[in-house]
Amino acid sequence: QVQLVQSGAEVKKPGSSVRVSCKASGGTVNNYAISWVRQVPGQGLEWMGEIIPVFHTTNHAQKFQGRVTITVDESTNTSHMELSSLRFEDAAVYYCARDLPRSPGGGVFDVWGQGTKVTVSA
Amino acid sequence: DIQMTQSPSTLSASVGDRVTITCRASQNIVNHLNWYQQKPGKAPKLLIYSASSLQSGVPLRFSGGGSGADFTLTINILQPEDFATYYCQQNYSKFPYTFGHGTKLENK
Numbered sequence: 001q002v003q004l005v006q007s008g009a010e011v012k013k014p015g016s017s018v019r020v021s022c023k024a025s026g027g028t029v030n031n032y033a034i035s036w037v038r039q040v041p042g043q044g045l046e047w048m049g050e051i052i053p054v055f056h057t058t059n060h061a062q063k064f065q066g067r068v069t070i071t072v073d074e075s076t077n078t079s080h081m082e083l084s085s086l087r088f089e090d091a092a093v094y095y096c097a098r099d100l101p102r103s104p105g106g107g108v109f110d111v112w113g114q115g116t117k118v119t120v121s122a
Numbered sequence: 123d124i125q126m127t128q129s130p131s132t133l134s135a136s137v138g139d140r141v142t143i144t145c146r147a148s149q150n151i152v153n154h155l156n157w158y159q160q161k162p163g164k165a166p167k168l169l170i171y172s173a174s175s176l177q178s179g180v181p182l183r184f185s186g187g188g189s190g191a192d193f194t195l196t197i198n199i200l201q202p203e204d205f206a207t208y209y210c211q212q213n214y215s216k217f218p219y220t221f222g223h224g225t226k227l228e229n230k
Contacts, residue, residue, distance in 0.1 A: 044223045044224050045211070046221070047219040049218075059217070060218075062217070095165055095166075097166075100168070103171060103172070103213070106213065106216065107211075107213025107219045108213055109156075109158075109168060110171075
């Protein structure tokens, strides 16, 4: 059974960048799309974008276009999400999530990382 | 973007009750609707996908229905571990995938 294990909490200054990692254990990250979803404290869930490793293609929500970079390192079975030009409102818990293997078209998230808290503070 | 509207935002119920949460999409999304459960400090957990398909390992008391733009999540015989926040999510359009704002199910 695949598990996704994320990197630890980060504290960043406004204007800087943060890179969050998501390592797959018990399986390969290569065969399924990996999405990144964030949750501002006390609020709902927001999809940021995805990478489809087998094609090395990415899709992003327009809101994050130009600020988010999602990559995958097949040699380490890890996906990375980098968010640049951080603002106070980017403070959130960031999750990686895997597409349900048999879902047509993607976008059904059956395995989630534990979440990474990102604090933005001057 | 496709907007997802859940109701109610908060629902008070007791163990043993039957509860229903509704989710409305801003356009026809056929059956591309999923439901997640989230407990405090934890990642969301997939319950239902494609409107009515029960995810492996999820108890049979959870069921989903609907099509087009109107959907429901029903929990039969509420158990203590079911008190959580529930989110619907559409995967009809990935530009972007969108979630409802959540329904907090609390113990009456």
